[in-house]
Amino acid sequence: MPLHILIYCSSVLPNGKEILTLQRENHVHRLDVLLRVLLIVQQLLQENRHGSKRDIYYMHPSVFSDIISVADYILVVEKESVFERLANDQFCNANRCIVITGRGYPDIPTRRFLRLLIEKLCLPTYCLVDCDPYGFDILTTYRFGSMQMAYDAKQLRCPEVCWLGVFPSDSEKYCLPQQCFLPLTAEDKKKAEAMLNRCYLQREVPRWRHTIFEA
Structure with a gap:
């Protein structure tokens, strides 16, 4: 400004x-x-x-070293291509937000940085990922931490993150053409079934499990 x-x-x-x-x-x-x-x-x-x-x-x-921002919210996107598109369109200037991407599965510095921003700025945080098991796994990595680093989950997890989409219901809601969809492979279905058994999905966000079933 x-x-x-x-x-x-x-x-x-x-x-x-x-x-x-x-x-x-x-x-x-x-x-x-x-x-x-x-x-x-x-x-x-x-x-x-x-x-x-x-x-x-x-x-x-x-x-x-003081973190100051005039942003209204934080937006986490899964893909670097989406991040670049938003940057080229000057999305942050028009919507007063901070956009972050981990370029797929986020590394530790990205998750620490997001954790720091949330703690210091106290802004609502939304995550936009693909409507597939891998996108959902990336979402849960931000919010609950990774399975490989469960011992360090408290320092890296961001329970404030809200799932913005994409949801299975968006296909009908926005009348998306069929060529935009890819069928789930056997490996995709196996991954989704494994994620459904994770304890935090049953305890903290059971509604997310129903959304996965819809996919």
Whole structure:
């Protein structure tokens, strides 16, 4: 969001003094960071020196380690191609959200980053995956953790994640053509049956099990 939209100036005071009013508390932090960076750039120019972004960070590490966002929600997408399409369409600017992808099954850094954002920003989080057993498995990896790292599930799981779709019922709801669908293979069905026996599906989100049956 442009800075001039966030700041209002009033020159009603005498002697040329002005009142600076910010719409939100986090805008104060953003202005503070901007002014600090501009001051560092000015000093570098005056001294004819060069500096990297890393150098600037370590001059004020406490300032740059607060996570501030004006987003309304977090969207996790399964595929990198979907992420790139949303980026090209400037989806985040139009909808004020943070989009994340693990490019399939998410690695540990991606899951830790998502966990950090949810804890610090307290934003609603939605996950969009394919309507197949692998997409569903990716969804459960974000929300409940992976079977291979069950011992570290508390630090990596994101129970706040909501399933946005795609659902089996979406085919009729949005009148999708039949050529958009692929039949489930024997391996797909075997994987789906194995997932149905997972304890967290029976205990925490039993309605998800019924959705899998619909597929």
